[in-house]
Amino acid sequence: MLELAFQADRTSAEPVYRQLEAYLQGLVEAGRLGPGEKLPATRELAAALGLARNTVAQAYDALCSDGLLVAHVGQGTFVAARGSGASQTPARSGARGFAWEGLVARRVRRIPVAEALEANPMLRDPAYDFRAGGVDLDTAPESELRRAFSRALARHGRALAAHRDPLGWPPLREAIARGLVARGIACDRGEVAVVSGAQQALDLVARTLVDPGDAVAMEQPGYFAAHWAFAAAGAHLVGVPVDADGLDTDRLARVLRSRRVKLVYTTPAVQCPTGVVLAEARRAALLELADEHELPVVEDDYDSELRCGGPAIPALKTRDPAGQVIYVGTFSKALLPALRIGYVVAPAALLTRLATVRIACDFATNPIAQAALAELLEAGDLERHVRRVRKLYAARLRALDAALAESMPEGTRWTLPAGGNALWLRLPAAADPAGAWRAVLDAGIAASRGDLFHFDGGGRDALQLGVANMDEPRIAEGARKLGAIVTRAARRGSRAA
């Protein structure tokens, strides 16, 4: 086994895995680790260096995504062939190392994906998996999906092969339009565009409406990937605060008086990430502001199907006489992100422009997946599934809430969300956020730190805790571990003060 003289600097602000990553990178660049050379298993190296196995795994992962290492399932991790240029055969592409970095477009540097991943490292096999954004995989309707794909191909094989409408497979557009009537939204299929997930909906809306430098107002904290989509289009993001009643429309009004804003983005049903509902008075105020300023409103209704408890609240889109609300829906939360299907409801005048952008992007969403989803909807499988997971997530959120109530120190703030499968928690003021976060990662607890949902660097004192990946006992156990960590951090803080 390779002799590694790595020494972690525990006093540094830089996480240990980044230190190890830099060390290993140095060895590769110096040629001390040659192309094709096998690295020690994470377990071995962790033991040899006195580190957590996760720390080593994170460093390996980072180097793999940088292309310096290559992981082969079941075989181990190796130095990538192109790691050390000199030893390559000339025929191999990339051996000489073309300087790509200098050529990257400015817009790319505005999309803080790398920063988000750095702040929220992907733990491999976390002990407690509180990551949000996914669904419970044990209840994923696998056999229904298999049947739906098989029926779609059997019934529509040739039509699917020929299909190329950028706005979607007609039966799915129809089914989505029908489903929306139940939510109070009157539309025909001509106002529905099928897209490859809500993320593409946001990207297409951004590219269709936002010129570089245009201001986009959005909730802060707010959905990080909406931020990325608008930033990629060159938008200047203007944050509007969120309180217990959702987006603060008084603050929005002040913003709108002081500057031209191209559109406003909001998640009124279950605010992302805080889980609050946009209050009725605020809804009315938002629509009035939109009318007054001729402002399009993007209503991201990503998980309204998963609202639990409380009266049904009609979407903003249900009272939109001028057609200026762009309604975004998705099947990723209620069903499965892997389907990669979402939709936009908007007037045909806008959809025509959106279709132009769509064609330039990627022509159309996979029609086979669209037809399978249409089969699933027709069979009523989605409704059954939603009823099931809504109960499941609500019970898990209650379990999380109860365990947090037991174990979190005074001053920790959270509310049970109006729906979905994640909860937003703020550390007590006394706790040092950086220290608490390091302790969270070191305990193998995967969660999202709150700055992911801020574009001004704020939110480091908040955590988003998802409940899709663990059962109730495990959630409670994880919450208690978290509670202990936060309690220690708060005590240390109080002593220091």
Place this chain on the structure above:
Amino acid sequence: MLELAFQADRTSAEPVYRQLEAYLQGLVEAGRLGPGEKLPATRELAAALGLARNTVAQAYDALCSDGLLVAHVGQGTFVAARGSGASQTPARSGARGFAWEGLVARRVRRIPVAEALEANPMLRDPAYDFRAGGVDLDTAPESELRRAFSRALARHGRALAAHRDPLGWPPLREAIARGLVARGIACDRGEVAVVSGAQQALDLVARTLVDPGDAVAMEQPGYFAAHWAFAAAGAHLVGVPVDADGLDTDRLARVLRSRRVKLVYTTPAVQCPTGVVLAEARRAALLELADEHELPVVEDDYDSELRCGGPAIPALKTRDPAGQVIYVGTFSKALLPALRIGYVVAPAALLTRLATVRIACDFATNPIAQAALAELLEAGDLERHVRRVRKLYAARLRALDAALAESMPEGTRWTLPAGGNALWLRLPAAADPAGAWRAVLDAGIAASRGDLFHFDGGGRDALQLGVANMDEPRIAEGARKLGAIVTRAARRGSRAA
């Protein structure tokens, strides 16, 4: 039946269907055709007005995509509910007609999709379907696809549900990398990114590298949708002529001496649309220029699998020591566009940036479709299929070539392409392109006019003729009709001169 007093102006440069479209739009806007009112069937209206049925169908289609009409399969065509605002209930979104047009981003106006569709109207049920870009649907491997989807979901259901790597499903990346070795490209899966079709590859490359105003050099005539992707990113397109040896590298050299160019886009295997092969000396010259100017080269190898006859020609990517060739491949041409799967081969340093853009766009390609394709590749179904369709298209191209040789007048120029399923033809100088094109459309012949492949308005004297949608006898018949039209146009032109 509604009384329609439409009179076509045959002397106008505006196509009759556009005239009819404007007339009907006027009726709707004036309220003479009310919301929900049913329009006459195309056949009836065509008979009543003495027009070709296609002309009526085109006008209806245009009004449907404008949202003024709505077509319901099996029921007919109706005036859309929002067509006449006043009669709506206030609850209906969009009734008041928000002014979207003024809000559309500048970049959208640079994507000439609408112009392309206007120049190349979609004929409904054309008599002869020479449209290109698709595949023969009778040979589409439907049962293999059904099996592949079913196996993928059965074998990997849970892993697929959990998958979210923006660069693709690992077994598919692996299979693509293996397949490329057979084409002389040495890469590992870390250098392969799966994308939703070649169009997304081009869009992602454009968004990753092109800042607004950057110059992009591409073949002219060249692939129209590449033009759209680069235009959408704000590129300034610089056309480089194409002759029998492909992209003219001397002209490219001159361009590069006179201005900074961000990247060059080329289709060296089977030039789109001319079908010529980039000659060996030109390949060497292109790579030298790329080296000298530190210029990324996008090699769009969209249908090299369908090359017929002639020695195999290694991709540019096979001699790319610095890794500055971005290789784009797709399964749309060799297999099926409906799969919406393509790929990019590039150094990991670039793919990391591409992944950032990808996440902001739409996170990832449908993993179920990716896994199904991996199953299909593993089963050897693609290879078998390619052998079959390569022969099929080659025979059809020969049949087209022979029929054109019989029936086209002197001065018409075309060459049998090096592969694929379309042929590029230039009218004789004597023929008036506009008159010939009108006659082509009036005869119900669907094809693409050459200006689709130019971004300077040129190419109106050229046609792209695809052979995927008809069998050999039908192709020959269509070619003879075309020959008669072009012969008449050339005779009229000679007499006029």
